Amino acid sequence: MEILIKASQFILSLSLLIVLHELGHFIPAKLFKTRVEKFYLFFDYKFSIFKKKIGDTVYGIGWIPLGGYVKISGMIDESMDTEQMALPPQPWEFRSKPAWQRLIIMLGGVFVNFVLGIFIYIMLMWGYGERYLPNENVKDGVWVQDSLAMSLGIKNGDKILTVDGLKIKKFSSLTLEFINGNNYQIERDGVVLDKEIPEDFISQLMDRGKDAGAILHPRYPFAIAGISEGSPNKDSNLKAKDIVTAINGNPIKYFDEVQNQLDKYKNQDISITVKRGKETEEIAVKVTEDGKLGVGILQLPFTDLEKLGYYTLADKEYTFAEAIPAGWNKSWKTLTDYIKQLKKIFNPSTGAYKGLGGFISIGSIFPDEFSAESFWNITAFLSIMLGFMNLLPIPALDGGHVVFTLWEMITGRKPGDKFLEYAQVIGFVLLIALLLFANGNDVFRLFK
Template sequence: MEILIKASQFILSLSLLIVLHELGHFIPAKLFKTKVEKFYLFFDYKFSIFKKKIGDTVYGIGWIPLGGYVKIAGMIDESMDKEQMALPPKPWEFRSKPAWQRLIIMLGGVFVNFVLGIFIYIMLMWSHGDNYLPNENVKDGVWVRDSLAMNIGIQTGDKILTVDGQKIRKFYGLTLEFINGNNFQIERNGQIIDKEIPTNFISQLMDRGKDAGPILYPRYPFVIGKISEDSPNINSDLKPKDILIAINDNAVKYYDEAEAILLNHKGQKITATVLRNKKTEKIDLQITDEGKIGVFSTTIPDKDLERLGYYELANLEYSFAEAIPAGWNKSWKTLTDYIKQLKKIFNPSTGAYKGLGGFISIGSIFPDEFSAESFWNITAFLSIMLGFMNLLPIPALDGGHVVFTLWEMITGKKPGDRFLEYAQVVGFILLITLLLFANGNDIFRLFK
């Protein structure tokens, strides 16, 4: 059922983005009286799931969910319609239109993607605001539970100040900042320390596995989740959701503090003070020879941590006017973060290519349960990502056509049809290679 929910959200989001992207080409083409022969969601090699001709255009749904397209008369595209291109140009064809009109038609899809992403982020800011744990409010430093964080020189209690000289706004964005960054600065016991992020940081991150979680956590209290069946304290008065706040009357605030004290009392009996329903209880406990009390710890929501005085959360609300710059800023950060990641993918020493994923990876970012806020957040991100990818100067993508059109406008010389045909084939081969590699990565990770 979880897979079905994820897949349904992915298909819905992808379909919406494809249709609107192609509308971005379709509408200016129609405005400039250019004939559009086909408008398709997904590809229709050999046959279509659905098709209907209205006017000059056949509207349909293909069976290969790898994208979509509009077939514009007189344009060298993925259809490779050489017979049409061999005939004399017609007034309604793409190749007969002025270069500036062709440029607008080709940029239409990318324009829609960027505008859609910005619009969604603006509406999310207006309707849901921005709720997060500010990094500056993690006043007692981070909790290091991961060997990768240790390997790059971070210790429990360190405060992460900056990455690449920029202050960190959201604590839970730290992993992404480390992915995109090159160096960071911490405060440890009042001392400021500069450290380098290893070149192969992303490779190490990928090797941990997709379920490893973030590399850094805020420091949490010791919350009882469940008592183990073989615990020496199975018959004690400990209960789930109890919060350990003192050991032998020595106050403890965080799990790591409690863990250190327990290790110093191996095999001994202690008196633990727990917080339960706003009241304190004292319970006698036996510590094992390994320094454990035989329980599974758990976490509690950030709102409960705020209520208990651990962290102060930011809960920002925006009027519609305020949501416009907030949504724009989020869109810009999304785009710049994505560009930084792409740069690292093209540097083999980073190992970032291991993280390149296809449809399985994209589908997996949707939640197991439908949430409108999460769905639209992911759709906005994918829209901006799709817009940027299509803008890359690769033949067969919108960006490739834009480059050739700009060359014509600057030099006054139009590239020949034969050259455009060859460029389209090369671009298509590049895209298929990238598609196979990305989805091959997905399959490899599944088996791994």
């Protein structure tokens, strides 16, 4: 059922983005009286699931869910309609239109993607606001339990100050900032230290497995989830949701401080102090020979930690006017982060290519249960990503056509139809190779 929910959200989001992207080409083409022969969601090789002709345009749904397209008369595109191109140009054809009109038609899809992403982020800011843990509010530093974080030279209690010289706004963005960054700065015992992020950090991150989670965590109190059956403290007065505040009189605030204390009392009877609601209580317990109490650990939600005084969350609400710059800033941050990651993918030594994923990876970022906020957040991200990817100067993409059109506008010389045909084939082969590699990565990770 979870897979079905994820897949449904993915298909809905992808369909929306494809239709609106192609509409971005369709509308200016119609405005400039250019004939659009087909408007398709998904590809229709050999047959269509649905099609209907209205005017000069056939609207339909294909059976291959790898995108969509508009077929514009007189244009070298994925249809490779060389027969049409061999005929004399007609007034309604793309190739007969002025270069500036062709440029607008080709940029229309990308324009819609960027505008859609910005619009969604603005509406999300207005409708939901933001609630997060500011990095500056993690005043006692981080909890390090991941071997990759340890290899970076980070210790319990370190405060992460900056990555590439920029202050971190949200604690939850730390892993992403390390992915995109090259160096970072920490504060340890009042001393500021500068450290480098290894070039192969992304490769190491990917080798941990997709379910490994964040590399750094805020420090949590020692909250008890329950007593295990084999625990020597099964019959003690410990209860679920008790928060341990001292061990044998030694105060503790965070869970990462517990083991050092328990190791001092292996196989001994001691007392611990717990906070239960507004009361505190001393409880006699037994420490096992390996320094354990035999209890489960409860990870309290941030809302509870805020009530207990451990952290102060930022809770921002925006008027519509305030949501506009906030949505714009989030869109810009999303785009620049994506560009940084793409640069690292093209540097083999980073190992970032291991993280390149296809449809399974994209589908997996949707939640197991439908959430309107999550759905639209992911859709906004995908819209901006799709817009940028289509701007890449690859002949089979919008960006390739834009480059050729700009060349014509600057030099006054239009590339020949044969050149455009060959360029389209080369670009298409590159895209298929990239598609196979990305989806091959997905399959490899599934079996791994």
